[in-house]
Amino acid sequence: xxxxxxxxxxxxxxxxxxxxxxxxxxxxxxxxxxxxxxxxxxxxxxxxxxxxxxxxxxxxxxxxxxxxxxxxxxxxxxxxxxxxxxxxxxxxxxxxxxxxxxxxxxxxxxxxxxxxxxxxxxxxxxxxxxxxxxxxxxxxxxxxxxxxxxxxxxxxxxxxxxxxxxxxxxxxxxxxxxxxxxxxxxxxxxxxxxxxxxxxxxxxxxxxxxxxxxxxxxxxxxxxxxxxxxxxxxxxxx
Amino acid sequence: xxxxxxxxxxxxxxxxxxxxxxxxxxxxxxxxxxxxxxxxxxxxxxxxxxxxxxxxxxxxxxxxxxxxxxxxxxxxxxxxxxxxxxxxxxxxxxxxxxxxxxxxxxxxxxxxxxxxxxxxxxxxxxxxxxxxxxxxxxxxxxxxxxxxxxxxxxxxxxxxxxxxxxxxxxxxxxxxxxxxxxxxxxxxxxxxxxxxxxxxxxxxxxxxxxxxxx
Ligand SMILES: Nc1ncnc2c1ncn2[C@@H]1O[C@H](COP(=O)(O)OP(=O)(O)OP(=O)(O)O)[C@@H](O)[C@H]1O
Ligand SMILES: [Mg+2]
Numbered sequence: 001x002x003x004x005x006x007x008x009x010x011x012x013x014x015x016x017x018x019x020x021x022x023x024x025x026x027x028x029x030x031x032x033x034x035x036x037x038x039x040x041x042x043x044x045x046x047x048x049x050x051x052x053x054x055x056x057x058x059x060x061x062x063x064x065x066x067x068x069x070x071x072x073x074x075x076x077x078x079x080x081x082x083x084x085x086x087x088x089x090x091x092x093x094x095x096x097x098x099x100x101x102x103x104x105x106x107x108x109x110x111x112x113x114x115x116x117x118x119x120x121x122x123x124x125x126x127x128x129x130x131x132x133x134x135x136x137x138x139x140x141x142x143x144x145x146x147x148x149x150x151x152x153x154x155x156x157x158x159x160x161x162x163x164x165x166x167x168x169x170x171x172x173x174x175x176x177x178x179x180x181x182x183x184x185x186x187x188x189x190x191x192x193x194x195x196x197x198x199x200x201x202x203x204x205x206x207x208x209x210x211x212x213x214x215x216x217x218x219x220x221x222x223x224x225x226x227x228x229x230x231x232x233x234x235x236x237x238x
Numbered sequence: 239x240x241x242x243x244x245x246x247x248x249x250x251x252x253x254x255x256x257x258x259x260x261x262x263x264x265x266x267x268x269x270x271x272x273x274x275x276x277x278x279x280x281x282x283x284x285x286x287x288x289x290x291x292x293x294x295x296x297x298x299x300x301x302x303x304x305x306x307x308x309x310x311x312x313x314x315x316x317x318x319x320x321x322x323x324x325x326x327x328x329x330x331x332x333x334x335x336x337x338x339x340x341x342x343x344x345x346x347x348x349x350x351x352x353x354x355x356x357x358x359x360x361x362x363x364x365x366x367x368x369x370x371x372x373x374x375x376x377x378x379x380x381x382x383x384x385x386x387x388x389x390x391x392x393x394x395x396x397x398x399x400x401x402x403x404x405x406x407x408x409x410x411x412x413x414x415x416x417x418x419x420x421x422x423x424x425x426x427x428x429x430x431x432x433x434x435x436x437x438x439x440x441x442x443x444x445x446x447x448x449x450x451x452x
Pocket of ligand 1: 014038042044046
């Protein structure tokens with residue numbers, strides 16, 4: 001398995017004073033599912049945005065290798081166009097490859113819509129495909145955002161707390177579907193999350209972010225609230 | 239002034255129709271230019287040098303009242319409805335551009351982030367995300383502008399820019415006050431009708447209004 005992402009000595013600050021990330025190192029293999037955990041405000045979203053190329057300047061290096069399809073990104077609060085239907089939002093994932101002119105006149109290739117419907121079906125959303133995004137439930141919108149990111153055919157998918165607003169059943173389902181699709185298509189997945197149970201169940205590896213660095217890494221099935229608390233220096237947990 | 243003079247009804251109606259045309263064509267023209275140009279003022283999409291220049295230009299256009307534009311165009315293209323239409327168009331352009339770029343800039347940044355990573359060209363992000371997301375503002379402000387322009391274009395005739403204002407001035411000058419009353423009544427009815435119509439259209443286009451169950 002080749003490496004798709006190498007991060008070395010990454011430091012970042014929003015205001016030029018307080019360092020949110022401070023000499024962070026991280027590697028990611030093709031097709032791997034990595035969970036990133038850490039306190040709220042520890043810089044998880046910041047890290048994902050930097051990897052996605054949405055935030056700069058930073059110090060250090062962030063290199064992707066052989067990431068042909070680019071990087072897909074599921075923002076923490078989803079970010080769908082409410083006035084458009086689910087399938088139109090999914091088609092947005094193809095905006096980088098359909099060409100400016102066809103895009104301007106709104107002529108998406110047939111392949112794009114076929115794939116968009118297929119992705120929604122794979123994610124259990126066939127019913128809602130033609131409904132406006134603004135009228136979908138939280139869980140349905142979450143799935144649309146996953147489909148939009150997959151529409152891009154990414155080599156790396158970044159998912160920012162993409163199930164934390166869902167009820168446990170929906171969270172489990174979306175997580176299972178997404179990790180399955182990523183494994184099947186050899187997409188490396190980085191997901192930030194808080195739920196140790198889901199990490200145990202679905203992540204190959206977990207990295208804990210603290211003080212701007214990865215403090216600890218371990219196989220996904222070895223994390224518990226107890227170990228997490230010990231790493232983060234929280235109070236004793238029984 | 240009372241009673242209104244029914245003999246000038248046809249004359250007043252024709253002039254009023256011209257006023258509505260001036261307002262309608264002017265509003266559409268201003269809108270067609272405002273939509274793409276306002277995008278150039280978005281600080282979260284375009285570099286600051288460009289947005290600053292564009293905003294200064296909008297500010298300049300907006301500072302000048304519509305009546306001054308009417309005088310300017312009467313001098314430039316002569317008396318008549320063309321001058322009025324251009325004045326309304328420029329004024330509409332200045333007003334809508336600002337409203338639109340503010341609505342565009344308020345687009346949820348996470349929508350932009352999720353599409354930016356696809357490497358989509360900026361114009362496609364505008365076309366497929368920013369404009370659809372701002373559609374409610376785009377339509378409701380366009381309707382508002384049309385209502386507003388109906389009112390302001392009645393006045394444009396005072397400076398010779400066509401429509402019912404021109405007729406009103408001539409009635410005033412020749413002391414035909416009951417004819418003036420007819421013209422005013424017609425104008426009032428039109429303004430009310432247009433307000434009702436745009437209120438109806440707003441309900442059709444804009445979700446979030448409570449609609450009566452069918
Ligand atoms: N645009 C910004 N400007 C300035 N500071 C910011 C900005 N965005 C985030 N921060 C700060 O950077 C720190 C890290 O934020 P970030 O959103 O990366 O945390 P997080 O780990 O994703 O938290 P959460 O789990 O709550 O989502 C926080 O202290 C936050 O206040
Ligand atoms: Mg976050």
